[in-house]
Amino acid sequence: MENILAGLEMLARWDVMVALLVGSIGGVIIGAIPGVGPAVAIAIMLPATFGLDPIVGLTMLLGIYGSSMFGGAIPAVLINTPGTAVNALTSYDGYPMTENGEAHRAVSLAYSASFWGGIFGIGCLILLSPVLAIIAPMFGSREIFLAALLGIILVVLAHRGQIMAAGMLGMFGIFLQTIGLDAVTYTKRYTFDQSFLSSGVNLIVVVLGLFALSQAFFLLTAPDSSPDAKPISGKLGAGFKELMQYKRVATVASGFGVILGMIPGTGEFTAQFMSYTYAQKTSKEPEKFGKGSPEGLIASEAANNAVPAAAMIPLLALGIPGEALTAMMLSVFYVHNVIPGPQLFQNNIDLVYGLYFALIALNVIVLVFLLFSTNLLTKIIRIPTRFLGVMILMLSFVGVYSLRNSLTDVIISAVFGVLGLVLKRLNLPIVPIILGMVLGGIMETKLRSALPRLKSPLDMIDRPISFIIFVLILLVIGLHIRTLIKEFKAHQPDEDHDLHDTQAR
Amino acid sequence: MTNTKTLQALFKRYRRPGDIVFAWFWVVISVFLLSQIFDQTAYKNGAKLFAQPRFWPAVSLGLMTAFACFHLLGSALSERIEGRWREVWLWVSSLEYAGWFMVYAIAVPYTGYLLTTIVFAILLALRVGYRSAQMLMAAGGSALFTVLLFKTLLKVNLPSGLIYDQLPDGLRQFMLTYF
Numbered sequence: 001m002e003n004i005l006a007g008l009e010m011l012a013r014w015d016v017m018v019a020l021l022v023g024s025i026g027g028v029i030i031g032a033i034p035g036v037g038p039a040v041a042i043a044i045m046l047p048a049t050f051g052l053d054p055i056v057g058l059t060m061l062l063g064i065y066g067s068s069m070f071g072g073a074i075p076a077v078l079i080n081t082p083g084t085a086v087n088a089l090t091s092y093d094g095y096p097m098t099e100n101g102e103a104h105r106a107v108s109l110a111y112s113a114s115f116w117g118g119i120f121g122i123g124c125l126i127l128l129s130p131v132l133a134i135i136a137p138m139f140g141s142r143e144i145f146l147a148a149l150l151g152i153i154l155v156v157l158a159h160r161g162q163i164m165a166a167g168m169l170g171m172f173g174i175f176l177q178t179i180g181l182d183a184v185t186y187t188k189r190y191t192f193d194q195s196f197l198s199s200g201v202n203l204i205v206v207v208l209g210l211f212a213l214s215q216a217f218f219l220l221t222a223p224d225s226s227p228d229a230k231p232i233s234g235k236l237g238a239g240f241k242e243l244m245q246y247k248r249v250a251t252v253a254s255g256f257g258v259i260l261g262m263i264p265g266t267g268e269f270t271a272q273f274m275s276y277t278y279a280q281k282t283s284k285e286p287e288k289f290g291k292g293s294p295e296g297l298i299a300s301e302a303a304n305n306a307v308p309a310a311a312m313i314p315l316l317a318l319g320i321p322g323e324a325l326t327a328m329m330l331s332v333f334y335v336h337n338v339i340p341g342p343q344l345f346q347n348n349i350d351l352v353y354g355l356y357f358a359l360i361a362l363n364v365i366v367l368v369f370l371l372f373s374t375n376l377l378t379k380i381i382r383i384p385t386r387f388l389g390v391m392i393l394m395l396s397f398v399g400v401y402s403l404r405n406s407l408t409d410v411i412i413s414a415v416f417g418v419l420g421l422v423l424k425r426l427n428l429p430i431v432p433i434i435l436g437m438v439l440g441g442i443m444e445t446k447l448r449s450a451l452p453r454l455k456s457p458l459d460m461i462d463r464p465i466s467f468i469i470f471v472l473i474l475l476v477i478g479l480h481i482r483t484l485i486k487e488f489k490a491h492q493p494d495e496d497h498d499l500h501d502t503q504a505r
Numbered sequence: 506m507t508n509t510k511t512l513q514a515l516f517k518r519y520r521r522p523g524d525i526v527f528a529w530f531w532v533v534i535s536v537f538l539l540s541q542i543f544d545q546t547a548y549k550n551g552a553k554l555f556a557q558p559r560f561w562p563a564v565s566l567g568l569m570t571a572f573a574c575f576h577l578l579g580s581a582l583s584e585r586i587e588g589r590w591r592e593v594w595l596w597v598s599s600l601e602y603a604g605w606f607m608v609y610a611i612a613v614p615y616t617g618y619l620l621t622t623i624v625f626a627i628l629l630a631l632r633v634g635y636r637s638a639q640m641l642m643a644a645g646g647s648a649l650f651t652v653l654l655f656k657t658l659l660k661v662n663l664p665s666g667l668i669y670d671q672l673p674d675g676l677r678q679f680m681l682t683y684f
Contacts, residue, residue, distance in 0.1 A: 047661070048655065048659055048661050051659075051660075051661070051662070161519060164572045164573075164575040164576035164579055165572075165576050167568065167569075167572035168531060168535070168568075168569050168572035168573045168576055171565045171566070171568045171569035171572060172565075172569055174561065174564075174565035175538070175561075175562060175565040175566055175569060178561045178562045178565065182547075182558040184556070184558075185547065185549055185552075185558045187546070187547035187549075187558045188545070188547075189545060189546050189547075189558055189559075189562055190538070190541070190545045190546070190562060191545070192545065213603075213606065216602065217599040217602050217603070220599075220602050220633055221595055221598055221599050221602070224633070224634060384635075384640075386633040386634065386635070387630065387633075387635065387640065387643070387644070389602075389633065390626055390629045390630055390633065390644060391626075391647055393602065393605070393606055393609075393629065394609075394622060394625065394626055394647070394648060394651055395651060396606070397606070397609060397610060397613075397622075398651070398655045398661060398663065400610075401610060401613070401663060401664075402655075402661045402662045402663055405662065405663075405664055407607075407610060407611065410606070410607055410610040411607060414603040414606050414607055415603075417599075417603060417606075418596070418599055418600060418603055421596065421599050422523075422527060422596050425521065425523070425592065425595065425596065426520075426521045426523060426524055426527055427519060427520075427521050428527075436565075440561065440565065443561075444561050447555055448555070448556055451553055451555055451556055
């Protein structure tokens with residue numbers, strides 16, 4: 001109880017409240033603008049948050065992360081363009097509703113389902129906390145090494161059709177983190193006798209290049225366009241009443257969001273799809289799905305909004321990020337010398353509770369903001385894309401240069417910006433590079449620290465949790481091979497889609 | 506966008522024009538980096554294999570090269586998609602904006618954050634095709650807002666311009682601190 005109070009106390013500060021307000025409202029706006037997305041915003045804001053208290057910086061970033069999907073539903077429903085990639089399925093039923101003259105109903109339902117999913121996710125996180133506090137200390141070096149290995153495997157295997165590309169990019173990420181002076185043996189690795197490489201390749205510089213600069217280049221090199229969203233009229237609170245008729249779908253969808261949010265490499269995308277499929281299979285009107293079904297819209301929005309809270313579980317409990325946004329947040333922890341992982345629940349439990357309450361508060365702030373300012377957002381999303389490119393380039397400078405006032409960082413980030421643009425144009429994933437860097441570093445450190453206690457390689461899996469993770473790794477690989485054989489035999493027709501073009505944002 | 510029917514289809518990624526050029530590029534880079542493994546990493550006598558400083562670069566580059574070769578193979582065996590070189594030209598043309606970004610970063614320590622940012626935003630807006638006074642003013646206004654937010658308000662660590670040295674005493678200090 002006193003931990004909960006300490007968490008509340010942590011939040012009851014003017015600077016934390018301002019950060020939460022700025023992050024949440026900023027996140028909604030950013031999420032609503034197709035072409036920006038939370039990854040770009042978090043990448044730009046990261047260095048600016050380093051000077052702030054951990055709780056202030058983290059709540060701001062958490063605000064952006066947790067609220068962007070609320071905003072992303074607006075263009076998905078109104079103009080059939082998801083604001084963030086994870087709103088892709090929202091447009092399946094949201095846009096037909098708009099075409100049928102029910103834009104108000106669709107937006108209102110999307111908000112209420114998002115809120116339901118968000119609060120459900122946080123509820124699960126809070127309920128799971130005592131369990132996490134017991135389980136997390138059971139994770140030693142070898143367990144964390146194996147969990148990070150499982151994370152890398154999942155991230156690579158999640159990119160069907162491009163597994164080889166995802167694999168090479170993931171390995172590139174692992175390689176990048178090895179560049180520089182080895183921390184244990186003090187020997188140089190791939191520095192090519194260049195002094196700027198001795199300190200290694202900075203994660204933030206790479207993140208800014210791959211996410212922010214690449215997006216600026218992407219927008220600046222593409223034809224200019226200005227999405228046209230029509231304003232909507234009517235009370236937006238009406239969706240809650242309708243949501244109550246479909247609370248089973250909303251709850252199950254949120255459950256999918258929580259479970260899949262905890263698994264690296266899958267997250268919102270799979271959660272949305274599985275809840276959508278579930279909703280369709282159990283619906284009394286399955287034929288309406290894809291043509292404006294409220295259940296489809298609810299399933300999609302509730303699932304994706306339950307993910308951010310769930311994604312915090314592996315990050316806080318084990319220090320293992322499951323996707324790019326939590327990987328970025330991890331660097332904020334490191335900068336402030338707060339190391340997420342088993343010790344966090346023992347030493348900084350107040351921070352953990354503070355973050356939980358911040359998540360609840362952001363959902364409330366966002367909902368209230370959206371109920372009154374949706375029409376304002378429909379105007380903001382009309383910003384021409386090339387103009388957005390200019391803005392992102394200008395803001396990226398703040399992110400890159402404020403880090404160390406280094407021109408070398410600027411050059412490195414520009415190189416990664418061009419690489420990111422090429423990857424986005426080719427529909428190849430960016431996330432494996434970032435997760436490779438983060439998880440590669442974790443794997444190297446943890447394997448080294450586990451070594452003195454290992455007499456043979458089999459000792460690696462002689463503890464219950466490490467054995468379970470090892471079995472999971474074998475299971476994941478086995479299931480993947482089985483699916484490949486089944487797919488090969490079934491000769492499924494190709495359904496080329498551009499869903500992933502927005503996933504990288 | 507098509508409505509995908511299965512989880513497999515949802516996660517499947519499809520090739521785009523220029524894929525093979527990138528695949529070749531990556532194979533060349535991977536092979537080059539792997540060929541440097543003995544020069545660029547050390548081997549500590551007596552240390553365990555997993556603790557060798559060479560271990561992780563070797564594992565990552567070895568697997569990266571293998572994945573890159575398979576990616577190239579997949580690309581070479583796939584049907585050719587039209588527009589390969591047009592796509593590659595677009596990648597090359599993005600270097601111009603990388604150049605803009607670097608020039609901006611080089612200029613800030615000399616001409617100051619405020620002036621450089623406003624000039625950069627307006628010039629880049631002109632370069633990407635905006636001509637209306639409204640858009641140019643929006644670019645300048647956004648630049649001013651960015652400076653006020655990050656430098657004046659949040660006091661983010663950004664350099665002051667040498668140009669401010671030319672200003673009278675009181676104003677110089679003010680500009681150095683806030684802009």
